[in-house]
Amino acid sequence: MTKVAISGTGVFTPEETITNAELVAAYNEYAHRQNALHAEAITAGEPEPMPMSSEEFILKASGIERRRVMTRTGILDPGVMHPLLPERADEDLSIMAEISVKAADQALEMAGRTADDVDAVICAASNHERPYPAIAIEVQQALGIKGFAFDMNVACSSATFGIQAAADMIRSGSARAILMVNPEITSGHHEWRDRDCHFIFGDVCTAVLMERADAARDGAWEIVSTRLLTEFSNNIRNNNGFLRRTREGHMTDRRDMQFYQEGRKVFKQVVPMVVELIRGHLADEGVEPSSLSRLWLHQANRNMNDLIGEKVLGRRPEPGEQPNVLQDYANTSSAGSIIAFARYSRDLPAGSLGVICSFGAGYSTGSVIVRRM
Numbered sequence: 001m002t003k004v005a006i007s008g009t010g011v012f013t014p015e016e017t018i019t020n021a022e023l024v025a026a027y028n029e030y031a032h033r034q035n036a037l038h039a040e041a042i043t044a045g046e047p048e049p050m051p052m053s054s055e056e057f058i059l060k061a062s063g064i065e066r067r068r069v070m071t072r073t074g075i076l077d078p079g080v081m082h083p084l085l086p087e088r089a090d091e092d093l094s095i096m097a098e099i100s101v102k103a104a105d106q107a108l109e110m111a112g113r114t115a116d117d118v119d120a121v122i123c124a125a126s127n128h129e130r131p132y133p134a135i136a137i138e139v140q141q142a143l144g145i146k147g148f149a150f151d152m153n154v155a156c157s158s159a160t161f162g163i164q165a166a167a168d169m170i171r172s173g174s175a176r177a178i179l180m181v182n183p184e185i186t187s188g189h190h191e192w193r194d195r196d197c198h199f200i201f202g203d204v205c206t207a208v209l210m211e212r213a214d215a216a217r218d219g220a221w222e223i224v225s226t227r228l229l230t231e232f233s234n235n236i237r238n239n240n241g242f243l244r245r246t247r248e249g250h251m252t253d254r255r256d257m258q259f260y261q262e263g264r265k266v267f268k269q270v271v272p273m274v275v276e277l278i279r280g281h282l283a284d285e286g287v288e289p290s291s292l293s294r295l296w297l298h299q300a301n302r303n304m305n306d307l308i309g310e311k312v313l314g315r316r317p318e319p320g321e322q323p324n325v326l327q328d329y330a331n332t333s334s335a336g337s338i339i340a341f342a343r344y345s346r347d348l349p350a351g352s353l354g355v356i357c358s359f360g361a362g363y364s365t366g367s368v369i370v371r372r373m
């Protein structure tokens, strides 16, 4: 059977950063203003006053120290509390396509490939800035790639699901090489006015170039096997969608039109799901957990990753065995495990085995076993 390899990766990191201190100051000022505005009603017992956020809580509960964003403008303004990005003309490259091209250029260069070598583009992300035409087709055109392109969305698991889709297509012969991009502008669909989650997300774009292993450069990573799993849950949800204007009252500023979750339930339910998936996948492929050099996990929460690493390996992971990037990037949805892989895989020798793993809304989880060539 045709073997498939990851021969290039790219990470576009936005220039602007927001620290926990800056985030908490903006949120707390917003909460103070809301409480002052509704002081009379609050005194009468309805609604509850908005609680304050704290840097200490954020670091302890999540491990996040700062996040990158496409723009700070608006997010830190207590009178706005969401990013403000200029509108682009239809003729101009859209913002998701722009950051995809930047990450893709790096992946192509690393793989030693040009547009002529690639037959397809997949844009796998947790939100797309428009329903159509596909962002992937715009990226395809911008890079001068022939063949076909499409968008897909499996929330935080979009990248591992994209890797399986691409690997299957290359294996079956429908494409020689496929470029996957994960432009995650989470700041646009995040709720910055909710203390329970305002610290969670950040923006980034990753890219992965996959091709036939027999044509790939030395030092590429063979995709040994992929496994995906989904199980419906309402614990991470966003009700915004194309039917919004058909529903009475949905055009107002409703909380459920942005990301919302039951974070503690997600933590408790997703950890066992992910551990079972990875352990079962490794067992079926005859790979002992002790033979893994590295786990590149989804970057949502440091405590969650510590627990998953410990349960998969059967011991506490050594420093470096399970690298985190969430302290600097926060949760970048589907891109998180790819940033970790791109940053922390080049030092490993040929023959090294590792697992790229995602988990998130759906629920959805994906496990990709890779071996350095």
Ligand code: CO8
Pocket (backbone or CB within 6 Å): 052, 053, 054, 057, 058, 061, 062, 126, 155, 156, 186, 187, 189, 190, 191, 195, 196, 197, 199, 201, 236, 259, 261, 262, 263, 264, 265, 266, 267, 300, 301, 304, 331, 333, 359, 360, 361
């Ligand atoms: N400051 C101070 N106190 C706070 C804050 C805050 N900012 N936030 C909450 N608290 C309080 C709570 O109110 C609570 O108080 P009390 O005990 O009095 O009720 C107390 O702190 C503890 O709160 P939690 O139980 O919520 O705290 P946890 O320890 O559970 O930590 C986390 C919260 C960090 C959210 C944690 O539960 C977690 O990480 N869970 C997993 C979440 C997760 O991985 N979700 C996946 C989401 S990503 C995804 O699927 C992609 C979706 C698509 C992308 C969307 C982009 C926008």
